[in-house]
Amino acid sequence: MHQPVATVTARDRPAGPSPAPLKSRDAFFDNAKYAAIVLVAVGHAWEPLRDGSRTVSAAYMLVYAFHMPAFIIISGYFSRSFEGRPNQLKRLVTGLIVPYVVFETAYTLFTRWTDQEPDRPISLLDPLYLTWFLVALFLWRLTTPLWRRVRLPLPLALAVAMLATLSPDIGNDLDLQRALQFLPYFVLGLSLKPEHFRMIRRRAVRIAAVPVFAGAFLVAYWAVPRMTGSWFYHRDSAEELGAPQWYGVVMTPVMFFCSLVLVACFLSWVPGRRMWCTALGTGTLHGYLLHGFVAQGAKYGGWYDPAWIHRPLGAVAVTLVAASVVTVLCTAPFRRALRGVMEPEMRWLFRKDPDKPGEERAVVQRAVTTVTARSPAP
Numbered sequence: 313m314h315q316p317v318a319t320v321t322a323r324d325r326p327a328g329p330s331p332a333p334l335k336s337r338d339a340f341f342d343n344a345k346y347a348a349i350v351l352v353a354v355g356h357a358w359e360p361l362r363d364g365s366r367t368v369s370a371a372y373m374l375v376y377a378f379h380m381p382a383f384i385i386i387s388g389y390f391s392r393s394f395e396g397r398p399n400q401l402k403r404l405v406t407g408l409i410v411p412y413v414v415f416e417t418a419y420t421l422f423t424r425w426t427d428q429e430p431d432r433p434i435s436l437l438d439p440l441y442l443t444w445f446l447v448a449l450f451l452w453r454l455t456t457p458l459w460r461r462v463r464l465p466l467p468l469a470l471a472v473a474m475l476a477t478l479s480p481d482i483g484n485d486l487d488l489q490r491a492l493q494f495l496p497y498f499v500l501g502l503s504l505k506p507e508h509f510r511m512i513r514r515r516a517v518r519i520a521a522v523p524v525f526a527g528a529f530l531v532a533y534w535a536v537p538r539m540t541g542s543w544f545y546h547r548d549s550a551e552e553l554g555a556p557q558w559y560g561v562v563m564t565p566v567m568f569f570c571s572l573v574l575v576a577c578f579l580s581w582v583p584g585r586r587m588w589c590t591a592l593g594t595g596t597l598h599g600y601l602l603h604g605f606v607a608q609g610a611k612y613g614g615w616y617d618p619a620w621i622h623r624p625l626g627a628v629a630v631t632l633v634a635a636s637v638v639t640v641l642c643t644a645p646f647r648r649a650l651r652g653v654m655e656p657e658m659r660w661l662f663r664k665d666p667d668k669p670g671e672e673r674a675v676v677q678r679a680v681t682t683v684t685a686r687s688p689a690p
Contacts, residue, residue: 340509340584341386342593346642347582348386349596350635351379356607357634360616361627368627369541370533376544377528377567378574380445381497385575387449388501394456398662404450406656412439412446414653415601419443422605426612439487442604444547448491452498459499469499470565477560480549493546496568512576513584521577528574543567595642598650602641603634 355375362369394400419441420434439447459465476482476492511517542553543563550560592599610616620626640646647654 337594339586339590340513340582341390342590343584343587344382344386344579344582345593345596346589346639347578348379348383349599349642350638351375352383352600353603353607353634353638354631355379356603357610357630358627360611361622361630364622365627366533366536367624369536370529373532373536373541373544374525374529374574376541377532378571378578380494381571382575382578384494384497385501385504388452388498389504390501391453391456391498392460392502394453396454396457402658402662404453405661406658407654408446408450408453410656410658411597411601411654412436412443412450415446416440416443419604419608423608426608437486438484441608442601444487444490445600447486448494451486451491452495456502459502465499466496466503469496470568472496473568474561474564477550477564478557480551482549487547489549490545490547493564497571500572509579512580513582514580517576517580521580524573524577528570589639591644592639592642595644595647598646598654599638599642602646602650603638606637607634 355372358368358372358375362372413436416436416439417434420432423440424430424432459469462468473493473496476489482489482492540553542548544567550557550563553559615621618626621630
């Protein structure tokens with residue numbers, strides 16, 4: 313839902329002794345990523361239950377209003393240091409492009425069976441199902457240096473998103489429509505600082521989040537028969553949603569504001585301490601990409617056919633199963649099993665850059681100076 317958050321691995325560290333230990337991960341963001349990926353999986357599990365249940369449809373609409381925006385904002389926040397350095401470009405390829413090619417191919421082959429479309433072509437230009445996020449994150453990160461240098465980046469990104477809703481001709485290539493409409497959330501993440509997250513984690517915000525979410529659910533319940541939830545997918549123009557073109561220009565900033573309020577409320581409830589689920593936050597991309605096979609297989613396998621599944625108890629059961637499945641998929645065994653796909657070395661593809669980035673040169677220089685100073689005089 314890129315990795316959603318960049319991490320430092322052993323192979324990214326400079327050679328030689330380090331003058332200081334690496335900064336530890338912030339448990340708050342790992343907790344937030346885990347909570348968001350659970351909501352993504354639950355949302356997909358609710359999809360077959362919406363027909364005939366206005367309550368499930370309202371909950372579905374509410375979750376879709378903020379779960380991907382939250383994920384994207386956090387992705388933008390952790391992309392602030394992207395400057396297009398050689399090691400960062402390599403990570404774009406190994407951490408996004410390679411998983412995209414693998415999972416785009418895998419989902420195409422899998423859905424040929426589940427959707428009964430044996431001739432569905434493998435097209436790397438038309439992202440299928442969940443893989444759109446990998447392409448979008450690649451494009452967003454690649455343009456990060458530009459957004460970090462222009463004036464008023466957020467209004468500019470909002471203008472781009474608004475203009476995108478005017479054109480039904482953008483097409484499905486690289487799912488560009490969705491990348492453009494979700495762009496403001498990524499740019500907002502680039503603009504945030506640690507103190508902004510501290511502000512929304514205050515007790516007053518947590519208390520206020522209760523009536524806000526309650527009111528948002530009532531609004532969603534009212535809106536279910538009156539509007540399509542496809543607005544929250546951000547993948548179609550206004551005209552493709554059966555609305556006048558100017559609707560998109562108005563709806564984009566309105567939905568952006570509403571989503572930000574819900575994201576703030578959601579993050580205010582996220583614990584900042586280490587918990588049993590904190591480590592799972594490092595495997596959210598694995599859970600994101602893998603749970604789609606379960607979701608697709610469940611529909612094809614007739615798991616939603618029993619009548620009791622479409623009653624309140626069934627909706628609760630589906631929710632718990634979806635949360636449990638994606639939790640398991642984020643665990644260390646699955647991360648280790650997919651390391652060759654999600655974090656491939658690919659040393660054969662990249663040349664060794666003799667000119668190390670400035671930060672790494674400084675670390676090595678300090679290490680050499682330290683060793684020289686401690687060496688006995690001749």
